[in-house]
Amino acid sequence: MSKLHITSLSKHFDHQPVLQNLSLQVEEGEFVSILGPSGSGKTTLFHLIGGMMEPEEGSIVLDGEKINGKRGSISYMPQDHALLPWRTVLGNVILGQEIHGRKDEARAKEWIVRAGLSGYEGAYPDELSGGMKQRVAFIRALMSPQSLLCLDEPFSSLDEFTRLDMQKWLMDIWEDDKRSVLFITHNIDEALFLSDRIIVLSGKPSNVQKEFRLPYPRPRDEKMILSKEFLQHKKEIFRELTKHVQHD
Template identity: 45%
Template structure:
């Protein structure tokens, strides 16, 4: 896209009327859109919405795994750096590779020299609290540790946009809080652009600069809420009256969409 059409120098992503249809036999399913969204460089944006509303589909479109059926998606990227990297709910680590080899995997695909790749992977292993486990295999790790491996692998390629699809949904409640704190600490260090899909409003409000509420399928943006809490965010934020009030405000919007999804029989993805 011509640089003159960029909304401003800080805009990293802009979706205009993005839609996605899936065809099954003779039927068409409108899974997403039209969806409009702008994300600025360095923003942490959380998407929440009922199951099956197209949040994950949107991430796959941003990541280039799916083309949109309609609409446009524009990314403004710096030369010489990976565009996007994605963290999935089910870890996605390779069981036959060690922690070091898993974290280095994207660098190997990019043909980064082995010495540099090892150094970068080791740095992210340390930053994610995995030092000492470089030679371990995923089967010997807890779920929380495997997800930290997946996050380290995604960040090792230095993506300009980090996409996270319910990355903490498979771990227990206590580990989820720990991983949120780990992610916040890492994000504070370089303020990378993040688009984070979650079903947890609490998680979205703890992590995000903005919470974008997506409607029942086909997903559209029905609310875009700025999270007013200062950074860095302390763990006791969840217990404040301000947090509870904002949580209720967002839930008032989201509840209508969840009820609409249930009424239409769209509980499953």
């Protein structure tokens, strides 16, 4: 399991600040979601954590090691499933391991079965539904050796019913794995259902404006979505997000 500590992070594009003095942390086995207005730099933050770009200021420390500009430290799942069309389900699942010089097909097949994809090991992405593709992409992220998962709106392209099924499936899998997760979403219900803690970003230049620590026990039950406590948290987060949108 991983501990992530980001301190006083700033990033500019063409001299325009996108992130400014941003600090946050993810503790071992914690599921943290990030909400914020469009254009608030959420994906930029993931690119910085993943080493695809470097900040002008600040530090990104994972398990005590500074990883500014260092690639390969996290397992990253983008908005698009990014499956390779010429590789089978099994081939896509073990891709992350192959990149790191490892290959455990037996374990990969176990995860495929757990994902409800038994019999699809030899199928190609264009033979799968949207939800099935997202499951393959998530298993690939789990199979990668890094202990921090960064998930960038992985369910945004799915319809509402498939999305809820994927959320419940993700929770079932994560309860067993308990890897540290940093999760980007625009969906307040999704963040509340999945997370231990929610971080709300301001508009640009973005920093952490508010955190919500959630009291809901695990494993989560979808009935919680209709509870008064859930709706109250939703109202508070909505007010926070609307306030920042109005300020932009």
